[in-house]
Amino acid sequence: MSQMLKSSGAMAAATMTSRLLGMVREMVYARFMADGWEAGAFQLAFMVPNLFRRLLGEGALTASFIPIFKEKEKTTSEAEMWRAANAVISALIIASSVIIGLGILVVSLMLKRGHLSPQTDLMLHLLRWMFPYVLLVCLTAIFMGILNARGHFFIPAIGAAVLNVVMIASVFFLAPHMGEKLHQQIYALAIGVLAAGIAQAAFQLPSLHAEGFRYIWVSPWRDETVRRVIRQMVPATIGVAAFQINVLMTQGMAFWVDPSIVASFQYAVRLMELPQGVFGVSLATYLLPTLSGLAAEKKYPEFKSTLNQGLDHLIFINLLAGIFLFFLAEPMIRLLFEHGKFGPESTGRVSLALVCLAPGLVAFSMNNIMARAFYALGDIRSPMKISIFCLALNLIFAVVLIKSFKQAGLGLANTLSAGCNVFLLFYALRRKLGALELNSLRQILGATLGAAAVAALATWGLSRIWEEHIGHVGVLRRIGAVFVPMTVASILYWGVALWFKVPPAMEMGGMIFKKLLRRK
Incomplete structure (x- = not known):
């Protein structure tokens, strides 16, 4: 456990740095555009390419690739290990390019049809600018996965700090040159997203080079490693993405009801992600290669013990964080965001959403760890099925609550479905491993x-x-x-x-x- 704390602690320090910079970025965004319809249009547009960061950087790609990469590291030569990594990267470039091309085509056709509200028109234009971010974030995800598998956690985690610095700079140095109105200046944020994606991917390269990685094109079409990753990744994509797809769908509904709901809710989500990312995601990222190694060697008692100790520490830390978010929601929002265009009314809307999200903090973080326990065991389908069920449940809650309670309804829906998700994951893992001790x-x-x-x-x-x-x-x-x-x-x-x-x-x-x- 001491090694777990040291590794996840080092990563938590890096993650804390990037999350704090992320919070500074949100403060700058709040001062720049508050939580009006322009902010809602940007936030919704950013969710689409950002979905791939959540999905790949913290989910399906790394969850599928790391166990296979670790297996190659232990059972084959180093040359074969790097060849397999290059094959997966080549496949990723092809897949991302197809997604980007189709995405831009669909958005362009929607814009060409016209008859759109100003809010929807701005959202689609911003989305078209940001779609290439998909390729950049996919490359970053695979680079981070390789470094994590090789025992490097600090550099991949600190890379997000680079991303936030570039995005912050876009507000100060680019936005003033884009026009006088907010709906014109906001395009600077979309350009900043692309520049930040390039910077974050490039930041991983020196560490990869030091490990011996050299990118060489390897045809992925008949590569067995690529096939294995895809077989693992397809159901994992559905499972890990369920929450993120749900967020995108519910935010789309919220944008239709009232565009300001989107930005208000996202500010609350960002604040809750600070403790979740600092310890929850850091610990889950450390546990995947560790549990994968124990599962590969069939050391199931040690597997259970490591998982249980991780959950012990997660609950202890994030329970206190959840208390602060619940009882200090309004003072926190007022301190961080109430500047510039972000006034007291915005504070009230965002703090209400945070109060409804805070009780689910421990459950959100536990879901990350429990899902990775399944991935380490090579079981992708169980968390996928559970996530699909909870996705449907969350949509039902959102449909019922969003019109009457707006931001609060979205928060309650997410908290209730997260609690259901962690309960079902525990039940399924117990059936798989027997007593979890x-x-x-x-x-x-x-x-x-x-x-x-x-x-x-x-x-x-x-x-x-x-x-x-x-x-x-x-x-x-x-x-x-x-x-x-x-x-x-x-x-x-x-x-x-x-x-x-x-x-x-x-x-x-x-x-x-x-x-x-x-x-x-």
Whole structure:
């Protein structure tokens, strides 16, 4: 477990950097375009190519490719391992180019027909600009997968920071030259997406070169490795993409009901992704090659133990983060986004969406880890079937809730379906592996929930006291409204957990203490 914490901890540090820069990017976006219809048009357009980042960078491609690449690494020569990687990259270039060509053709035909609302017309024009991002993000995903499989986690994770820096720069340096109106200036963001994709892919190349990778075209048409990846990837694509496809569909519905819903909800999603990405995605990315190696060697007791320890640490960290997002939603949104064109009404809409999303944080993160346990075992179909069911369930919830509750309805729909997803994944994995040996999880759950209750009460109480007696006028008061309750609640949470000797708290606390001693 110490190696897991060190590797995922290093990756978490890099991910924290990129996520913080991502939050800065969202702050810049909020100041630039708030959550109006122009912002909704950009966010919806960006979701289409960005779907492939979620799908491939954190899902189907790496989930399918890494176990096969690790197998090649252990059972064949290094030359064969790199040849197989080049074959997959060649296939990826062909597939991405076809997707881009078809996407641009469809969008162009829709624009040619005309009779579109200004919102839809802007969204389609932005989408046409950003479609080539698909190829760039696919290449980045495969590069990251190779580096993860070779034991490199920091560089791939920090690459997202490069992406965010370029996207931020597009607002400051390009947007002022695109016109005077927001619907003209917003094209700078689409160009920034393309430039950022190029920068992120290129950032991985020096590390790949140091590992011995050299790209050479390898015909993918009859390559067995490509066929294996495709066989694994097709059902995995459906399974991992279910949530993202659902987001795209529900956001499309929201855009039709009220374009402002899209941007408001996306700001809330971005804030929730900060803790989810810092530890949840980092841990899940580390676990895939680790669990794949254990499964390949048929070390199933170690497989279960590693999975359970990962879940223990995930729940312990993200439970506290979920409490902060729920009780401090409005102070956080006010501090981060309420500047420029983003006013108090926007704060109210976004914070309501965040309150409804926050209870699902632990479930969202657990789904990432549980799905990777199936992929490591070579079972793609089980999480696919579960995701399809939860996709349908989420759509039903969204249809019922979105018209009456708008942003809040979308948040509730996602939280409910995520909870259902994690329950079904546990059930299916238990049927596959037998007893999952969750005794350690059960033992710490009571103490962890007790610590969470104390932290929640402290966060809620201090937030109310601060708002009633100090208020939020001025930057310093806004900072205090967030960090004073957060700091006190964190101390209490960790104190109670250490008092009851909760293993994740003890192990992480021990690692921090050792590092401090080394520095001294």
